[in-house]
Amino acid sequence: MKKIISVLVTVFMMILLNLNVFAFENESYYDVPELKGTSINVYNWGEYISEEDSEEDGLIDVNAAFEELTGIHVNYTNFASNEDLYAKLKSGGASYDVIVPSDYMVSRLIAEGLVQKIYPQELPNYKYVSEEYRGMYFDEKDEYSVAYSVGMVGLIYNREMVDEIPTSWSALWDPKYAGKILMFDNPRDSFAIAQKLLGQSLNTTDQVEWQAAADQLIAQKNFLQGYVMDETYNKMEAGEAALAPYYVGDFVCMQEVNPDLDFVYPSEGVNIFVDSVCVPTNAQNPEAAKLYINFLLDPEVAMANAYAIGYATPNTGALESEDYAEMAENKYLYPDIAPDTEYFHDQDDITRNTMNELWNTVKASGENSVSLYIAYGVTALIIGGFLIYRTALKKYRESFYDA
Amino acid sequence: MNKDSLMKKIISAPYYLWAAMFIIVPLILVVYYAFTDVNGNFTLDYIKTLGSYRYIFLRSIWYGFLATVISLVIAYPLAYIMAKSSASVQRMMVMIVMLPMWMNFLIRTYSWMTILEDTGIINSMLSALGLPQVHIINTAGAVILGMVYNYLPYMILPLYTVMSKMNNSLIEAAEDLGASKMTVLSKVILPLSLPGVASGFTMVFVPSVSTFYISKKLGGGTFAMIGDVIEMQFQTSYNYNLGATLSLVLMILIILSMAIMNRFTDDDDGGVLI
Structure with missing residues (x-):
């Protein structure tokens, strides 16, 4: 009995002091x-x-x-x-x-x-x-x-919200899913998807190709719910959006929360x-x-x-x-069939500036600027009219004191 | 006399130092970056590219203006009711107005996402009641709503302060002289509360125009505001020079807007501004 107790105590002590169980x-x-x-x-x-x-x-x-x-x-x-x-x-x-x-x-x-x-x-x-x-x-x-x-970038989709399993980046341009599509809120990752869809290299320095990719992103904007980064978690997990490109490691976490989510590496190729x-x-x-x-x-x-x-x-x-x-x-x-992958290379200053400027254009596109100008015009008229009215009123009142 | 002024200097020294370090030096840096390129050489290239941001500037100022006007319309009657209540009710109401400000700004904005989303609280309630869903998130309306919500206290508090100090005998005098309620409002209360309107306007307009977090979260990134573009220059593009140029222009535009605003208040109490 004593022996058993002493063994138990020893085991217990070992557990308590068990700080270094890992052997390196x-x-x-x-x-x-x-x-x-x-x-x-x-x-x-x-x-x-x-x-x-x-x-x-x-x-x-x-x-x-x-x-x-x-x-x-x-x-x-x-x-x-x-x-x-x-x-x-x-x-x-x-x-x-x-x-x-x-x-x-x-x-x-x-x-x-x-x-x-x-x-x-x-x-x-x-x-x-x-x-x-x-x-x-x-x-x-x-x-x-x-x-x-x-890590690699791939396409996350919600099985309950899509008609067929997407295999191509073009799903992100599908009018069927308008308002249910998310996109990266950073230029390099967003452009990468458009570039793959157009069959370009992610590291192109050709200005014409960059312009084409930007046009592709502008064409997508009407179908987008938004440009997001971390919010992808919430929106995909809650079923707020049906399709979103994101990084595979983060997808594994999202799937634990919402088992309806699935993931593909689109056939056009992905960024690694x-x-x-x-x-x-x-x-x-x-x-x-x-x-x-x-x-x-x-x-x-x-x-x-x-x-x-x-x-x-x-x-x-x-x-x-x-x-x-x-x-x-x-x-x-660790997919069985390795997807077609391409690394990002560091961009030269000219390409980086081109990309950033085009990204601004994408972000600002598709707005009806005429209504904004009209709004400004009307406001200016109201403010101007009021100021003139006030000045006139002041002059009129002052005219009584002059005498 | 001499000793007194020396004393004054010593007391005010920390404030001058603070102002120099955290206001003057950063301003000089902004101007420096705006007119130099990556290698520190003088350039006007960034100023020249500003044309392509014209629309974003206009939209930011317009949204900021709308948010400010809406805040004013909501806050004015509320501030008046507060000022006319009994002392204990006043304290209570000031507390309630201040209460949301004790929570973090980012958390408050993030919560609005949960409320406004298509699968969010409002739409779940609507569909539970059998009503059609409304799409609010990622629209201009959601962005302006976020601005109004976040900055409303900054409009209410200055208005309330001015109104609670208002001399009640002036209103009584106007009524004695036969002024109708509307006339009292437009000829007595409104002019007397103008300093409050002006400082409330500044305190809501300036942060609204330059906001980036609200538009990013509630606008879904599809409504780029100038704050977003500036943030992008520093965070992702690593283009400090363009970022500084945009900031500088934004500052100038805000000063211009405030100057226009100044015209509405009488010259003698315009000092409340800026």
């Missing part, structure tokens, strides 16, 4: 005395890592685990877009040690010398990066970046993006940053991140993990 590969690698007590600044997308609240699902709190393992403090902050990140780095106001830009932004940062060479092959866990995501177009020699997460880990040139603690990157590549950590984020992972260790088996079979994240 090559833990001694992280034991660097001179880095203990230092800190690193990590700048990542919002909800793009396994955090405290993921622990309920038995996943690691990645930053806490890293701190415990290495004694390096992690200052973790978020950005909302590649352009935000770029603006922060460019202004030089803040110093980060680890950042996670997308493909085209990595190439811009390399071109402008804002990120440094980290030679990721030297990291012990680099062997887990899938061959498919090495030597990417933006970093062919694998000197600057390590793939972190992969790879978010990659880099170290800025002005990093204060690049050695600790490398430890952190290696830690992110650890199969256990990569699995937790892939699970929490909901996007596809380029980490073979995570993919083969038993805990990830269910997600690895997700046909949206």
Whole structure:
């Protein structure tokens, strides 16, 4: 009896003290005395890592685990877009040690010398990066970046609200669904859909092609419910809209709320993006940053991140993990037949300006400007008439005092 | 005398410093960015492209104007009723007017989306009653409604303040002299409340014209307002120069609009403005 109790107590104590159930590969690698007590600044997308609240699902709190393992403090902050990140780095106001830009932004940062060479092959866990995501177009020699997460854009539809399963981007131009169609509220993603529909490259520099894509978007405007980003969640989940293009990882979350939602990769092709880990040139603690990157590549950590984020992972260790088996079979994240994909490349200034100006035209189009001018005219007349009346009245009254 | 003015200077120093840092310097930066290109060279290119934003400017000002006029029409009688109520009722009503302002502006606007959507609260109620649905969200009406809702307190409060200070004996005198109710309103109450109208007008018109969140959420992004375009320059296009140019022009247009507004109030109490 005593023995049983002591065993139970021991088990209980173990559960209580069970802080380090996760085993990481090559833990001694992280034991660097001179880095203990230092800190690193990590700048990542919002909800793009396994955090405290993921622990309920038995996943690691990645930053806490890293701190415990290495004694390096992690200052973790978020950005909302590649352009935000770029603006922060460019202004030089803040110093980060680890950042996670997308493909085209990595190439811009390399071109402008804002990120440094980290030679990721030297990291012990680099062997887990899938061959498919090495030597990417933006970093062919694998000197600057390590793939972190992969996503694609596709078409979300509500099965109850469409007549047939859409297979083409042209569904977003279908008058049948007028008022039930959503579109991206940012120029690059919106143009990408029009460009694919027209059979253009996403990275065209041809002004005529851009104009054609803009005309295509203007033609769509009458059928649109709105241009949205995050609101896609609410509107698709509530059945407010029938069709919306969006990122696959977010769709997986939406489908959990509304099972009527489904997702296709349209036949004309889609945009694919790879978010990659880099170290800025002005990093204060690049050695600790490398430890952190290696830690992110650890199969256990990569699995937790892939699970929490909901996007596809380029980490073979995570993919083969038993805990990830269910997600690895997700046909949206890992489709059997790979869709036709194209990466965004960084645009030159002229193309970017063209795109932004055309986007303004799209946004301002389709309005009846005549009625607005009439409204202004009438208001001006009323105001003018009133002012004249008042001045006349004043003069008339003053005429009595003059005498 | 000397000591007194030194004292004054010391006391006012923090305010001058504040004004310099957060009003003058940002203004100079806006002007600087508006007239330079990405490399910091002087250019008028951005000013020249403004023509293509003509329509968006006109629409923003028009919507702002409509929202302000609607706010005024709603707020004026309400402020008058408030000012004429007993002290305890007044306190209560001021509280009620202020209450929504204690909640976050973004949350209030987001809630309107839920109310106005085709599957939202209004339409669910209508269809439960067997009535036809109304489409409100993503129309100009929804955007103006959002502006009126959000900025109405800024119209009510200055009107109420002016009206509650109004000398009641002036109204009695007019009535004694045989003025009808309408004449009292148009010849006594209205002129006396003009300073309140003017400051309420400014406080609603300026944020309405430059809003971007309301039009984005309730207009579904299909109604680009000038605030949206400016926000886009800083957030997605990374074109600070164009953004600054647009902001500068917006400021000038607002000042012009306020100058027109100024003509309606008498010269001696026009100082309430801006």
